[in-house]
Amino acid sequence: MDPKQLQIKDFTYALPENRIAAYPLASRDASKLLVYEQGNITEDVYHHIAGYLPEGALLLLNDTRVVEARLLFQKPTGGSIEIFCLSPHARYADVTTAMLQKNRVWWNCLIGGASKWKRGAVLEKKIVTGTGDIILKALLAERLPDSFTVEMQWEPGDLSFADILHHAGVMPLPPYIKREADENDRERYQTIYARQEGSVAAPTAGLHFTNDIFQSLRDKHIAHDFVTLHVGAGTFKPVKAERMEDHAMHTEFIDVRYETIEKLLQNTGKVFCVGTTSLRTVESLYWMGVKVKQHEGIDVDSLAITQWEVYEILSAYTVPADESLLALLGWMKRRHMNRLLTQTQILIAPGYPFKIISGLITNFHQPQSTLLLLVAALIGEQWKAVYRYALENNFRFLSYGDGCLLFTGAKETPS
Incomplete structure (x- = not known):
């Protein structure tokens, strides 16, 4: 066959x-x-x-x-944009290397509301944690055939990208589960x-x-x-x-x-x-x-x-x-x-x-x-x-x- x-x-x-x-x-x-x-x-x-x-x-x-791969940003005008982190950019040898990057990383992503995100516009998100605030910025770096490359930068820069996702991301439940992820999903x-x-x-x-x-x-x-x-x-x-x-x-x-x-x-x-x-x-x-x-x-x-x-x-x-x-x-x-x-x-x-x-x-x-x-x-x-x-x-x-x-x-x- x-x-x-x-x-x-x-x-x-x-x-x-x-x-x-x-x-x-x-x-x-x-x-x-x-x-x-x-x-x-x-x-x-x-x-x-x-x-x-x-x-x-x-x-x-x-x-x-599983990483908390969904990042939700609010535009100053009120619209929302979701960045779904699919896979690391080809510049990284493997996923672990990319996850350990500090201060800045490039990631291949799906983007919900991409038409609202103009090239050159920087999205910014303030993340409140028990040990201080994190400022996360995202820039649309490249349009690919079926996704986008997004450059992300954050302060404090001594945190890894894995840390950023833990603090800022949402668990990416499969599309056929018709509900938002809740706290229980982080474990289950x-x-x-x-x-x-x-x-x-x-x-x-x-x-x-x-x-x-x-x-x-x-x-x-x-x-x-x-x-x-x-x-x-x-x-x-x-x-x-x-x-x-x-x-x-x-x-x-x-x-x-x-x-x-x-x-x-x-x-x-x-x-x-x-x-x-x-x-x-x-x-x-x-x-x-x-x-x-x-x-x-x-x-x-x-x-x-x-x-x-x-x-x-x-x-x-x-x-x-x-x-x-x-x-x-x-x-x-x-x-x-x-x-x-x-x-x-x-x-x-x-x-x-x-x-x-x-x-x-x-x-x-x-x-x-x-x-x-x-x-x-x-x-x-x-x-x-x-x-x-x-x-x-x-x-x-x-x-x-x-x-x-x-x-x-x-x-x-x-x-």
């Missing part, structure tokens, strides 16, 4: 608005859990998820942290293990995980580790093209430790990803190793995975998962790298050959989305049966909704 020729109309379903969860449940792990394996569907709650995972498995989670639209600041959307599969769940995983000798993929607003970008060959996949920053890749190598055949972002990161690592196998002198920029090269170039090479990961580790070791900081644009759709993962824990996704394509790549046409069951059995959908555990193959009998 050629993913380029897929028609997005074949990956849709009717999602009533009242099935979209507007608020999280009181308890994270009380969310419903659908378990799919080899055509069989069962139902439980997240609190019991360890019972459905094989002993000795490795869980990979995304530890990115983050995973309990969120550490690396840089996302404008939560890796929502992890929102269900609690300390009790992690203890139950340890009791069953199920290990876990973290990768970082900073989720961009492109995750909500609808597929407007009829065929996937005309859709541009978003690019996202990934950050993975050497020790984490070693764990993947030690656990090939029993790796489960929590969320589509973790899955995209792990599978991208495999293809990066394939690139290294073909060209040991490859630089880190060329290591990044583009949208179609898996299908058009890299799939021609037959490389076992352990050999690929070993090659990537060797490449990092020769360069004295303890972390791999790069980007991926990988599009996982039906026809994709999974190389590392054994299963996925994920929420229920929007119709005609690249996330639904990923689910269809994992379990084939059975995605329709899974989503039909969820709709008929009162599962809650999207970011604050319930979720599922999807297996790619056989597993041990639940305990």
Whole structure:
């Protein structure tokens, strides 16, 4: 199957608005859990998820942290302008570097009310904090094809841009949640293990995980580790093209430790990803190793995975998962790298050959989305049966909704 020729109309379903969860449940792990394996569907709650995972498995989670990316400015004339901070300017090597900038930063943004903001006009915002006032200024620096570059400057200049967002920003709830973010969202639209600041959307599969769940995983000798993929607003970008060959996949920053890749190598055949972002990161690592196998002198920029090269170039090479990961580790070791900081644009759709993962824990996704394509790549046409069951059995959908555990193959009998 050629993913380029897929028609997005074949990956849709009717999602009533009242099935979209507007608020999280009181308890994270009380969310419903659908378990799919080899055509069989069962139902439980997240609190019991360890019972459905094989002993000795490795869980990979995304530890990115959502930043308060919405900045609201009031014009002197009374009009309001919203700046949605999408991603750092290309002058910064990675998200963390950009977040640590002091006094001034350049950011790629969406702008609500852009027509009211004249080039050269400076927006100013006074932020009152318990330790003193902050003055934040914004200047429209450049118009891009689908966004803007905004230069922001602030006093006191010893604060980082991450500090500024914490003081001045608003949590960016997804567009399908039709309400304003409240104080509760500052906690609940983050995973309990969120550490690396840089996302404008939560890796929502992890929102269900609690300390009790992690203890139950340890009791069953199920290990876990973290990768970082900073989720961009492109995750909500609808597929407007009829065929996937005309859709541009978003690019996202990934950050993975050497020790984490070693764990993947030690656990090939029993790796489960929590969320589509973790899955995209792990599978991208495999293809990066394939690139290294073909060209040991490859630089880190060329290591990044583009949208179609898996299908058009890299799939021609037959490389076992352990050999690929070993090659990537060797490449990092020769360069004295303890972390791999790069980007991926990988599009996982039906026809994709999974190389590392054994299963996925994920929420229920929007119709005609690249996330639904990923689910269809994992379990084939059975995605329709899974989503039909969820709709008929009162599962809650999207970011604050319930979720599922999807297996790619056989597993041990639940305990």
